Amino acid sequence: MSVGAAFAGVKVLEFGGGAAGPIAVRHLADHGATVIRVESRERPDFLRLLAQSARNRDLDAAPFFTMLNCNKLSVALNLNDPRGIALAHRLVDWCDVLAENFAPRAMRKWGLDWESLSARRPDLVMVSTCLMGQTGPRRDYPGFGGQGSAISGFNFLTGWPDREAVGQHGTITDSLAPRFSAAAVVAALLRRRRTGQGCHLDVAQTETAAYALSGWMLEWTGDGVVVGRDGNRSRFASPHGAFPCRGEDRWCTIACHDDEDWRRLVDEMGSPAWAADENFSTLAGRKASEDELEARIAQWTRGFDRDELFRRLQAAGLDAGVVETCADLHEDPQLRHRGHFVPLRHAVIGEHPVERLGYELSDTPAAIELPGPRLGEHGDRVWREILGLPDDEIETLAREGVLR
Amino acid sequence: MQGLLDGVRVLDLSDERGILCGRILSDLGADVVRVEPPGGSPVRRRGAHLGGSPDPERSVEWLAYAAGSRGITLDPTRPRGREILDRLCERADLLVETLDPSALAAARLDWPTLSARHPRLVVCSITPFGRSGPFAGLRGSDLTVTAMGGNMALTGDEDRAPLRCTMPSSHWHGAAEAATGSLVALFARETTGRGQHVDVSLQACVVGTIMTGASQWWLDRRDRPRSGALYVVGATRQREVWPCRDGFVSYGLRGGPARVPGLVAIAGWMAESGVEAPAWRRDWKAYNHVDLSQDEVDELAEPLQRFFAARTMRELFDGAVARGIMLAPVNDSREISASEQLAARDFFADVADPGRGISVRIPARFARATDADMDVRGPAPRIGEHNAQVYGEIGVGADELAALAREGVA
Numbered sequence: 001m002s003v004g005a006a007f008a009g010v011k012v013l014e015f016g017g018g019a020a021g022p023i024a025v026r027h028l029a030d031h032g033a034t035v036i037r038v039e040s041r042e043r044p045d046f047l048r049l050l051a052q053s054a055r056n057r058d059l060d061a062a063p064f065f066t067m068l069n070c071n072k073l074s075v076a077l078n079l080n081d082p083r084g085i086a087l088a089h090r091l092v093d094w095c096d097v098l099a100e101n102f103a104p105r106a107m108r109k110w111g112l113d114w115e116s117l118s119a120r121r122p123d124l125v126m127v128s129t130c131l132m133g134q135t136g137p138r139r140d141y142p143g144f145g146g147q148g149s150a151i152s153g154f155n156f157l158t159g160w161p162d163r164e165a166v167g168q169h170g171t172i173t174d175s176l177a178p179r180f181s182a183a184a185v186v187a188a189l190l191r192r193r194r195t196g197q198g199c200h201l202d203v204a205q206t207e208t209a210a211y212a213l214s215g216w217m218l219e220w221t222g223d224g225v226v227v228g229r230d231g232n233r234s235r236f237a238s239p240h241g242a243f244p245c246r247g248e249d250r251w252c253t254i255a256c257h258d259d260e261d262w263r264r265l266v267d268e269m270g271s272p273a274w275a276a277d278e279n280f281s282t283l284a285g286r287k288a289s290e291d292e293l294e295a296r297i298a299q300w301t302r303g304f305d306r307d308e309l310f311r312r313l314q315a316a317g318l319d320a321g322v323v324e325t326c327a328d329l330h331e332d333p334q335l336r337h338r339g340h341f342v343p344l345r346h347a348v349i350g351e352h353p354v355e356r357l358g359y360e361l362s363d364t365p366a367a368i369e370l371p372g373p374r375l376g377e378h379g380d381r382v383w384r385e386i387l388g389l390p391d392d393e394i395e396t397l398a399r400e401g402v403l404r
Numbered sequence: 405m406q407g408l409l410d411g412v413r414v415l416d417l418s419d420e421r422g423i424l425c426g427r428i429l430s431d432l433g434a435d436v437v438r439v440e441p442p443g444g445s446p447v448r449r450r451g452a453h454l455g456g457s458p459d460p461e462r463s464v465e466w467l468a469y470a471a472g473s474r475g476i477t478l479d480p481t482r483p484r485g486r487e488i489l490d491r492l493c494e495r496a497d498l499l500v501e502t503l504d505p506s507a508l509a510a511a512r513l514d515w516p517t518l519s520a521r522h523p524r525l526v527v528c529s530i531t532p533f534g535r536s537g538p539f540a541g542l543r544g545s546d547l548t549v550t551a552m553g554g555n556m557a558l559t560g561d562e563d564r565a566p567l568r569c570t571m572p573s574s575h576w577h578g579a580a581e582a583a584t585g586s587l588v589a590l591f592a593r594e595t596t597g598r599g600q601h602v603d604v605s606l607q608a609c610v611v612g613t614i615m616t617g618a619s620q621w622w623l624d625r626r627d628r629p630r631s632g633a634l635y636v637v638g639a640t641r642q643r644e645v646w647p648c649r650d651g652f653v654s655y656g657l658r659g660g661p662a663r664v665p666g667l668v669a670i671a672g673w674m675a676e677s678g679v680e681a682p683a684w685r686r687d688w689k690a691y692n693h694v695d696l697s698q699d700e701v702d703e704l705a706e707p708l709q710r711f712f713a714a715r716t717m718r719e720l721f722d723g724a725v726a727r728g729i730m731l732a733p734v735n736d737s738r739e740i741s742a743s744e745q746l747a748a749r750d751f752f753a754d755v756a757d758p759g760r761g762i763s764v765r766i767p768a769r770f771a772r773a774t775d776a777d778m779d780v781r782g783p784a785p786r787i788g789e790h791n792a793q794v795y796g797e798i799g800v801g802a803d804e805l806a807a808l809a810r811e812g813v814a
Contacts, residue, residue: 004596005592006588006589006591006592006595007588007591008595019615023612027584027588031588031592046659046660046661046662049660049661049662049692050660050694063616063619063620063623064615064616064620067616067619067620068615068616114774118774132745133745133749133772135748135749136744136745136746136748136749137744137745137748138725138744138745139745141725142728142730143730143732144656144659144730146644146654146656146732147654147730147731147732148732149654150645150652150653150654150732150733150734150735151732151733151735151740152735152740153735153736153737153740154569154573155645155652155654155734156734156735156736157569157570157571158559158567158568158569158570159560159567159632160560160561160564160567163561163632163633164632164633164645164647164652165645165651165652165734166559166560166561166567166632166633166645167559167645167654168555168559168567168568168569168573168613169555169558169559169613169614169617169630170555170558170613170614170615170617171615172569172573172613174615175577175612175613175615176573176576176577176580176613179577179580179581179583179584179609180428180580180583180770180771181771182584183428183432183580183583183584183587184408184432184770184771184773184778186584186587186588186590186591187408187409187432187433187587188408188773188776189591190408190409190412190587190590190591190594191408191409191410191776193591193594197775199408199773199774199775199776200773200774201771201772201773202771202772202773203770203771204749204771207746207749207751207767207769207770207771208580208770208771210740210746210751210767211767211769211770212424212573212576212580212770213571213737214424214427214468214469214766214767215451215452215464215465215468215469215571216571216737217468217737217740217741217752217765217766217767218454218464218467218468218764218765218766219452219454219464219737220737220738220741221741221752221764221765221766222454222464222467222764222765223454223455223456226736226737226738227452227570227571227737228570228736229570230570231564231565231567231570232547232565232567232568233570234547234570235452236450236451236452237545240547241547241565242547242551242556242565242566242567243565244565251551251556251557251565251566253547253548253551253556255545255547255548257450257545314542314543317543318543319543319544319545319547319548320543320548321544321547321548321549321551321552322551322552323551323556323557323566324551324552324553324554324557325554325557325627326554326557326558326614326617326618326620326621326627326628327621327625327627328554328557329553329554329611329618329621330618330621330622332552333537333538333539334533334534334537334538334539334540334552334605334607335607335608335611337534337536337537337538338534338537338605338608340608340611341618341619341622349623352619352622352623353618353619353622354616354619355611355612355616355618355619356608357581357585357608357612358577358578358581358585358604358605358606358608358609358612359528359581359582359584359585359602359603359604359605359608360534360602360603360605361585361588361589361592361600361601361602361603362515362600362601362602362603363589363592363596363598363599363600363601364589364592364596364600
């Protein structure tokens with residue numbers, strides 16, 4: 001909320017939960033927008049329940065929720081009560097951007113859908129980001145990111161050819177879709193700034209992921225080829241994989257994108273006799289004997305410390321890396337240079353890091369200041385200062401269960 | 405209808421790492437000019453080609469992701485080329501680049517130089533690790549940044565190597581993040597009047613794909629193992645990808661109380677179908693996947709696996725939709741292109757490409773908007789297709805352009 005931030009003065013109202021909606025709003029929150037999350041104690045964001053167990057029922061103790069929702073304010077509101085719905089509408093009149101990721105019927109039920117709001121707020125930028133989109137026969141299908149990854153093709157594309165289609169760790173639609181929703185919202189804010197006109201953005205998480213796979217789709221629609229998962233191999237580079245290094249479960253990556261890369265790697269390996277085989281001098285030859293090639297390289301990499309090999313191969317101009325664990329990420333000098341992990345203190349969780357976005361702005365940098373809110377933490381501030389409700393009305397609403 | 409970014413001008417000097425960024429901005433309404441070296445972008449030569457022959461005009465990545473842009477050829481490492489690029493920058497709002505450090509220096513396309521000459525220009529760099537810092541300048545393909553961003557260590561099976569996605573997913577995370585970051589910078593310019601540098605790190609984008617996993621590690625200092633089709637919850641492994649009759653479906657036991665209605669529904673469906681419902685009996689209201697022991701997980705999984713194995717992806721998805729069960733088919737590209745949901749939303753467009761004498765069927769848009777066009781605006785440019793038009797816009801006539809082409813500048 002610092003002055004001079006890109007979205008200083010921009011007001012955002014957020015409904016819904018999970019990851020894909022709230023992450024998109026981080027792009028606004030981290031650049032100075034005031035974001036109010038409307039939450040419910042009766043039907044809490046399921047991320048708030050994830051840390052719960054038979055022994056722990058605290059809605060404010062979930063690290064996943066907290067780490068994704070920093071820089072936001074939270075109010076608790078009972079939308080089963082007409083007075084709760086009326087307050088939600090007053091918050092809509094306050095905001096510039098309305099973000100939600102419920103299944104389509106929810107917002108309609110409360111009269112908070114675009115058709116109901118656009119007549120009185122033609123300047124509103126509203127974004128809806130459910131899994132399947134606002135229209136179509138499957139629009140009300142309620143899935144998590146795991147289902148989104150499966151539906152959109154990313155599961156199919158990740159795994160060993162002889163095993164299950166496992167997908168990448170972390171439910172890709174939850175991390176990929178918000179980057180697209182945020183682009184659409186900021187584009188809409190740019191137009192609104194120029195023309196005053198708002199709009200409703202319909203972002204289907206599964207469609208953003210299938211759109212990212214446009215090239216894969218075109219290989220099917222254009223050539224009738226379904227490209228399948230192939231471990232770490234590439235059709236266009238070889239070797240191309242993760243190789244074991246000294247120690248337990250320690251890995252480096254090596255990729256040779258052309259024959260020059262391969263010659264450099266052979267040099268680094270000390271030009272062993274096996275590598276002199278003419279077959280290996282071309283991509284086609286290396287692809288044809290890839291099992292042998294990988295086994296030979298693995299024999300060599302096993303003798304090295306992972307980080308040492310990474311530095312050595314990069315110094316030789318090769319595309320090489322280290323398979324970093326979560327622990328490694330905190331020691332990574334490059335991420336440290338970017339200040340990627342920002343320490344915050346949360347009233348229940350205590351000290352913890354949160355992560356920055358994937359880009360840095362040179363002139364109006366992002367600022368992460370507030371930890372993820374406790375449920376309803378900012379009720380007083382919002383009802384009193386932003387909506388200007390008198391104290392006795394707030395007391396009545398609270399007593400009668402509207403503010404929970 | 406106009407686009408949201410109508411009037412925004414973009415110069416796109418990116419390779420495969422940024423190629424989707426230009427597509428996003430073009431779909432949103434920006435005028436995106438792809439600036440390729442004479443002879444064409446290297447993207448056109450790498451990767452897959454329609455029909456199999458390595459024709460730079462049949463590059464799959466180019467046709468799919470450069471669609472909707474204009475294209476020119478220009479060598480900015482030549483003094484005359486650099487001068488022309490400056491004139492294009494004068495009229496542009498955003499320049500996107502993915503150059504390696506030597507090319508960046510040769511073309512003097514570094515941020516300090518560009519900002520001194522063009523203070524209103526936003527410059528977006530998409531690089532493996534970012535433009536500054538100890539790893540700036542290192543090589544980093546999708547494989548490398550997926551490893552160094554922490555995703556690979558968690559993907560795949562415990563008994564084999566860590567895994568990436570067979571398609572370069574980090575490029576798309578980075579490109580979409582670059583589009584957003586660039587638009588944030590353009591929004592800031594409305595107030596400050598100045599452009600700024602948007603420094604995208606693919607590594608940092610990949611860290612975001614593990615969904616706070618890295619930050620949560622900091623709390624308990626425990627690295628989780630790769631678990632493949634299973635998901636690690638506490639001391640248990642809970643299956644997430646299940647074989648069915650003709651492929652796989654995704655169905656999770658995790659998600660806490662939010663899963664309860666789905667579990668009740670699937671138990672009912674199994675009973676209806678004469679398949680023995682989970683023997684496991686407990687008050688569903690109190691169900692939470694974090695409280696399960698491995699024995700309980702296995703008891704729950706065994707009849708589910710039998711139920712799935714006897715049915716197709718299609719049967720299971722239809723039944724799941726009808727009953728509000730969070731189960732999904734593991735689709736391939738053929739199944740996605742046949743999706744009724746996507747057909748109802750006109751997700752695919754047949755983009756006529758008369759210059760190449762073909763039509764390509766690709767996703768039309770990543771989102772839709774009321775009162776704004778967000779569709780693909782046309783085919784991908786052929787090499788130098790818009791040279792006359794774009795050079796003409798900065799006052800370079802046909803004769804001069806021909807001379808530039810002879811000198812290898814255009």
